[in-house]
Amino acid sequence: MFKELNPPSRVLMGPGPSDVHPRVLKAMATPLVGHLDPSFLQIMNETMELMRTVFETKNELTLAMSGTGSSGMETVFVNLIEPGDKVIIGINGLFGERMVDVAERCGAEVIRVEAPWGEIIKPEQIEQALKNHANVKAVAVVHAETSTGALQPLSEISQLAHAHDALLIVDAVTSLGGVKVGIDENEVDACYSGTQKCLSAPPGLSPVTFSKRAGEAMARRTSKVQSWYLDLSMIQNYWGQERFYHHTAPISMNYALREALRLVVEEGLTETWDRHWKLGRALQSGLEAMGLTLHVVADHRLPQLTSVCIPDGVEDMIVRKQLLEQFGIEIGGGLGALKGKVWRVGLMGYSCQPRNVLLFLAALEQVLLEQGVKVREGEGRTAAVEAMQK
């Protein structure tokens, strides 16, 4: 039959998953207790507390859904949206489009607010949409667009949404643990994330948080949530003191999430963000010093995900294949509108280390030179190291 599991060794510098911290891998290998064991209740309570710290919120309803980040997206929409509800969705990349698909399956009337992939959604656009449509239930934006590398500012859009009595929904799958999300400060009403990006855990859980306002909206529902598996009215009774059985929690993944969040809190939230900003900027300086062009303008670039324009005449797949096979480095290709046009380079969580910046710049330089691209040799490294030392 099939041999012992022996996957190749990789440095994960794509759009996620990122490298899992060794302490998190160790947590994954811990023997299980039952999902209704009193000791597991304590682990869950601690994990909720850690999630609140990292989300920067006091929201009571903060827990981890038993699926990946996309299940968190679906959780938010199925619980908040009822058929006929109007939702404004900002679309400037793949995950905005995904929100539209998910929302429409909930029966939402979607009002699309679009920007080119790689740009941000401007507050004026949201304002206009809110003026054009009465009784909008929610405004949804992607905080860190993993498909483009753009960072969406939240505060103005939040104010606009609330001025029009709409909820603010935020996709923080790639932002949480990498850049400040600030749930309470930005008055975000519903937010979902994933474990496999800046939290350095494997994919498999989706931390979510809901404001009191969102809770009230859920309580006012007149129809049943269309998903049993993601129905928060039941799931919160399992995460709460009632411990009412809903479904068997993914215990090992909860162990992993707890350890991953503990690592972020140990390093410090500000320190974690600073590391991402410093190394992300170093990578970006290095790439530009090599002579490459970045897809997103400087002001809106994420530190944890950089999209680099593929130089003319260079074969996307050859470069990525060589990086993977010769050096064991994974980066991402472009998606949708950016397919074949950019590479996506992640520096997320445990993958966000100075040595990975140097390694990637050196490997890319080597591969591009072999492809006949005139990169300025060594200048990427020099610029990156300079930026790191600032």
Add this chain to the structure above:
Amino acid sequence: MFKELNPPSRVLMGPGPSDVHPRVLKAMATPLVGHLDPSFLQIMNETMELMRTVFETKNELTLAMSGTGSSGMETVFVNLIEPGDKVIIGINGLFGERMVDVAERCGAEVIRVEAPWGEIIKPEQIEQALKNHANVKAVAVVHAETSTGALQPLSEISQLAHAHDALLIVDAVTSLGGVKVGIDENEVDACYSGTQKCLSAPPGLSPVTFSKRAGEAMARRTSKVQSWYLDLSMIQNYWGQERFYHHTAPISMNYALREALRLVVEEGLTETWDRHWKLGRALQSGLEAMGLTLHVVADHRLPQLTSVCIPDGVEDMIVRKQLLEQFGIEIGGGLGALKGKVWRVGLMGYSCQPRNVLLFLAALEQVLLEQGVKVREGEGRTAAVEAMQK
């Protein structure tokens, strides 16, 4: 902040999760490759092949959903059922009731066929329902009712469903890897399972399999699947050669599932079932020899989950608490109609070992004696060991 993860040591003999095999725990701690890495495609292909072996099917559409067993239940219903479809559901425990809830959220018109908790659904009941209702889309039953310990025979119900041109849906969450499921032999059209029962992996994935007939039914849909996260029309393109990105697969859990299935195949399917039957019967003989009563009649008892009637005057919680705190043994309480009336004792997968049978009988005897129950000392052990040696 919070301390290092240090859960208590348990022997998991409840209704699941069961103890995870050490080789599976080791697989969980393996560093990740990306979810689009060519090496991961091979791991997925091998896992699909192993799932087909354990499900005993040639079904092309056999893959693992990124959620727990309940997400598999929801996957089957959201993909097969459209609003207005008629579904006959056999209800003889909690999981039949859950199927009703899930199916109704898909807009199904549910025809309930009921039996007391602990009994099986009789083929005549299904036949009558099929005669009373034209154009039934599917008949659904729970193969191993985890809430009661009853094993539902499938073949006659399968023939009846197909004679009326209906699909057969089977919940095999607790049966797969413990007793024969026989997807092809029983002509099951859609089946879901979980990793945390007789497969000895942590909870977090749901192996599912669909017949060609079920695939055709999905292809004939006129409405979009209400769940984006569980939409098989997209997910099968990720598991297939196209490798079209849908959502980030829970990589570590896939590692775990592969190893768990490898263990079943190494032991041999028949040998695995024999072990469950032999030790399950040994436990049941032991409990009866002690003077206790089992809830399910002998002919319909599952080997991997036994429900024992709580003797008169005994406090459910005191016994379970003492088993857990003094001896580190987890068993389950009753649910729904059986709450406070039975204990549920699991012997699933890696937990299904001769030493656990002895340990549990000895511990229960001790606790019951302390509670003033007159059990026949030592007779449980003797009967169990005799049954094991048959």
